[in-house]
Amino acid sequence: MSDAFIPVNSPLLHGNEAEYLAECIRTGWISSEGPFIKRFEQAMAEAAGRRHGVAVTNGSVALDIAMHALGLEPGDEVIIPTFTIISCAAAVTRAGLVPVGVDCDPATWNMTIEGVEAAITPRTRAIMLVHIYGLPVDLEPIMKLAKARGLKVIEDAAEMHGQTYRGAPCGSFGDVSTFSFYPNKHVTTGEGGMILTDDYALAERLANLRNLCFQPQQRFIHEELGWNARMTNLQAALGVAQVERLPRTVEIKRRIGQLYDEHLADVACIRRPVARTNYADNIYWVYGVVLNNDVLFDAKEAMRRLGEKGIGTRPFFWCMHEQPVLRRMGFMLNESHPNAERIARRGFYLPSGLALTDDEIARSAEALKEILA
Numbered sequence: 001m002s003d004a005f006i007p008v009n010s011p012l013l014h015g016n017e018a019e020y021l022a023e024c025i026r027t028g029w030i031s032s033e034g035p036f037i038k039r040f041e042q043a044m045a046e047a048a049g050r051r052h053g054v055a056v057t058n059g060s061v062a063l064d065i066a067m068h069a070l071g072l073e074p075g076d077e078v079i080i081p082t083f084t085i086i087s088c089a090a091a092v093t094r095a096g097l098v099p100v101g102v103d104c105d106p107a108t109w110n111m112t113i114e115g116v117e118a119a120i121t122p123r124t125r126a127i128m129l130v131h132i133y134g135l136p137v138d139l140e141p142i143m144k145l146a147k148a149r150g151l152k153v154i155e156d157a158a159e160m161h162g163q164t165y166r167g168a169p170c171g172s173f174g175d176v177s178t179f180s181f182y183p184n185k186h187v188t189t190g191e192g193g194m195i196l197t198d199d200y201a202l203a204e205r206l207a208n209l210r211n212l213c214f215q216p217q218q219r220f221i222h223e224e225l226g227w228n229a230r231m232t233n234l235q236a237a238l239g240v241a242q243v244e245r246l247p248r249t250v251e252i253k254r255r256i257g258q259l260y261d262e263h264l265a266d267v268a269c270i271r272r273p274v275a276r277t278n279y280a281d282n283i284y285w286v287y288g289v290v291l292n293n294d295v296l297f298d299a300k301e302a303m304r305r306l307g308e309k310g311i312g313t314r315p316f317f318w319c320m321h322e323q324p325v326l327r328r329m330g331f332m333l334n335e336s337h338p339n340a341e342r343i344a345r346r347g348f349y350l351p352s353g354l355a356l357t358d359d360e361i362a363r364s365a366e367a368l369k370e371i372l373a
């Protein structure tokens with residue numbers, strides 16, 4: 001066994017990536033005008049069961065633009081999970097809307113219908129569904145509630161490429177869905193994101209918002225402020241090659257999850273990811289563990305000890321309702337979400353990248369056992 005440092009993420013770029021990138025260089029198509037953009041948008045839309053895809057520069061700006069495009073009124077409330085990345089709350093607040101947090105399930109780490117029901121007020125106008133770490137949100141009851149109340153739904157599928165909910169692709173739910181293509185994602189373009197919808201008019205609007213809201217008839221006269229969030233042809237070339245291998249990528253991730261499960265099966269003092277629910281099998285975007293209360297140290301200390309043993313880790317998300325920046329803005333002040341607060345302090349993830357070897361999985365699991373012994 002080697003004892004080289006094991007990074008928390010390591011992408012695999014061994015398909016047609018180099019060939020497609022070389023094609024961009026050879027043809028001179030490196031800007032956002034190149035032909036790989038459309039190909040990538042179509043490939044992702046097809047993989048996610050959507051009609052339209054709009055490629056952008058990252059998953060955070062995808063949420064910003066999507067939230068903005070829904071046409072909600074300033075002060076409208078949007079329900080979000082508190083256990084998520086800041087991008088979700090940032091998109092809501094930047095659109096002039098008010099985030100209202102929901103706790104997570106202690107086992108799946110995802111927002112629940114009970115949480116959503118408790119968070120609804122007369123000002124609720126939308127729900128942001130965010131799938132966490134490899135298992136989707138239990139969508140059916142939340143989608144039903146949203147429909148009954150006429151709420152908009154935005155699905156953040158940033159971590160869910162290739163995942164399904166009761167057989168339907170993640171990224172196919174709600175008015176609009178988004179993906180990220182950061183290098184720890186199942187499809188990467190280095191940096192990148194996409195917004196998907198089935199609504200042609202909304203897709204046109206999203207594409208216009210992505211492109212500074214230039215108008216076809218009078219290019220430099222603007223009726224609205226947009227973003228320059230255009231993806232380059234180089235990134236899309238990577239993306240096309242990555243989507244080609246998505247089913248295989250999901251297989252590799254599932255195998256990583258299974259191997260960790262086998263190595264860690266007899267470790268009683270941690271909670272491992274749920275392997276399957278009645279609506280989905282885990283795709284282990286990352287392999288997270290949560291320390292039980294009988295472990296006398298927290299995630300931060302566990303990660304420090306693993307770092308000393310050459311194992312890269314990342315902390316779990318920190319709750320939105322505990323974010324200094326949001327609290328200073330007066331958001332989510334009176335919220336308390338014990339499940340999310342607990343896993344934020346006691347959860348972290350092990351090396352989970354696609355290039356991880358069996359030997360590295362064994363070493364990472366062994367190191368975790370040692371620090372818990």
Ligand SMILES: Cc1ncc(COP(=O)(O)O)c(C=O)c1O
Binds near residue numbers: 058088130180181
């Ligand atoms: C759930 C979720 N939403 C949004 C994002 C933001 O994506 P990006 O890093 O591409 O901005 C991430 C990134 O990991 C994420 O996990």
